[in-house]
Amino acid sequence: MEAAPPGSSRPTEPGPCLSGQRGADHAASASLQSAAGTEPGRHPLAVAAVLPAGGCGERMGVPTPKQFCPILERPLISYTLQALERVCWIKDIVVAVTGENMEVMKSIIQKYQHKRISLVEAGVTRHRSIFNGLKALAEDQINSKLSKPEVVIIHDAVRPFVEEDVLLKVVTAAKEHGAAGAIRPLVSTVISPSADGCLDYSLERARHRASEMPQAFLFDVIYEAYQQCSDYDLEFGTECLQLALKYCCTKAKLVEGSPDLWKVTYKRDLYAAESIIKERISQEICVVMDTKEDNKHIGHLLEEVLKSELNVHFLDFKLVPPSQKMENLMKIREFAKEVKERNILLYGLLISYPQCLLPSTLEKLVISPWTSNDDQKLQESLRQGAIIIASLIKERNSGLIGQLLIA
């Protein structure tokens, strides 16, 4: 059994690879062209993205900056880059990282074969990092591959689950309004403390929203705003939409975002991200069977039982020729190590069935009480097998690869 990332274009690379969830790529691209008012024969809207990734993640409670924290052995920022990369109409992605993390970032780009990425040095605050990213896009530097976009997306390195549809919405709204940003309802009431640490006032929750990412801007608007803004803004400000409003009188359009846009901030968010990624990538299994041809129906019975438990797609059934004995099954540990490199998790599962081709040594251990009512035993074993498979898929436990489990 294996669980492989669907639609992965990089099978030789380690680490999970998320595919788009809503299959909106083509439709989105088409409507972007239309929203941008382009016609056949004219240039499409030029869009770039800036990702500030210079934070040190002090809220995470771990020494590694959160954007570099591994999730299933792959750094968080790599998932975010992947989410942006798969949107074909984003031409350039500028990532701002601190000098000390520059080499780490380069190795991530190389290892996961990220494309269309340019690196700039981060500033000491988020706003300064974004400004550096914008400068790289604005200036016609010699040898620079970058050119000034019409619209620039600003996103966070720690929001890996951004989908194309919300990117499209903010870009389209930015084209029309000059600025746009994703918002979400507030989860907690917001209050203002007085100087003595007591409640001064509380805000009506329904009248306020959390400003999330992505945001998008006409490049000239946001670049102008950053050039005009004060050192105080650059040091203490947190809101790009506010800069556009304050310095360019541009009222941003607010776009309702999905819960998936949340920012990975605390350790619990890493747990949540890991579970979501596991859920997304473990959607296909391949069952390799070591059985006689005429017992192929056991595979189909298993598929039936599993379908009621899991929302997975069966990739394939393969029958191993009966000439290959159980000795070979013990080799699954070696084979499992090998295919893990390609992010395939392989486990062995023994379904107890008297007609199965089992070598005597294991058969003895497994089906010794096998006396009557074979069909009921088989059903029980299949159910147990389904529970084991469901657990393995849910947990995506790479520590157990190559084990022979008994249903």
Next chain:
Amino acid sequence: MEAAPPGSSRPTEPGPCLSGQRGADHAASASLQSAAGTEPGRHPLAVAAVLPAGGCGERMGVPTPKQFCPILERPLISYTLQALERVCWIKDIVVAVTGENMEVMKSIIQKYQHKRISLVEAGVTRHRSIFNGLKALAEDQINSKLSKPEVVIIHDAVRPFVEEDVLLKVVTAAKEHGAAGAIRPLVSTVISPSADGCLDYSLERARHRASEMPQAFLFDVIYEAYQQCSDYDLEFGTECLQLALKYCCTKAKLVEGSPDLWKVTYKRDLYAAESIIKERISQEICVVMDTKEDNKHIGHLLEEVLKSELNVHFLDFKLVPPSQKMENLMKIREFAKEVKERNILLYGLLISYPQCLLPSTLEKLVISPWTSNDDQKLQESLRQGAIIIASLIKERNSGLIGQLLIA
């Protein structure tokens, strides 16, 4: 190997049981007496808690109200009740649930043997539910076990990780100031939209806080506030501290809370909660060894390797007499099912070591290439065993109990 909840006082009950993380019970109780100005011979401060649990969890995207969603097969609200129950100075816990969930709640209380719980009917809004809880504490109803407390804690059913220290802080501050609540820094900037869905203004993040739970009040203050407040407040209000301010001129003291106080709101929060609970309960393992007495040192070697990988406490080593043959090991599946009822997850692990007491059938499979350099092989097997144990502890995968894993 098993992973059992430490300090569980209910070993016969299914479902995990969280123990206090900071061991602050005694110290906290002592300082509460002191903070409340009580002296020996006088009555300690009377504290009760009200938990509104009438929400329908529409943000979760699942049909079950979030407070009843299972985490490791136990409903979320049961963890929260447990967190309050283990604080010995909270005398009564009043839970407000809707009529349709009343029976569900009663069965949870029975199954997990919750104590000091009284149920009242929830209102249609959070404020109305809290008000119902306060009324139950205020009125001297015939046959009521409840008596009016001096201080009342208000907490959410969906914040299971509340610790005694923050409860103590808000109660102590409420005793002094009349009202107190936990706060957290804002994760996102808060904005106000204009009627046309554009940005009206954004708030300075550093000057605002998220108001979280728990909160605490002098009972007379908050009860008075609820009795005075308008229907509009009861329908649309979200902030108890605001009611105390508006109707009783009581300025709540704000207490910095820990990140653990967050509210389980979205599906991702369930994932995070599950991971945190797994991490907390899987802190002890017991290694049962089937080996000769003179190979006991393998167990200690394994412990050494594990200690470097895991932050777990070794509960015990047990040697199974060598007379029990490997046939018995196959019975671990039956035994595993049995002990799972007591929330003990049992797995088998075979460490490859030539002097181990292995029955020939499995020995053949496992150590066939065993020719030279036994010590290196053993080390490798121990390392592999540690990886497997670490995976099992982290994932707490009940679907794999009773399996014999090979290191």
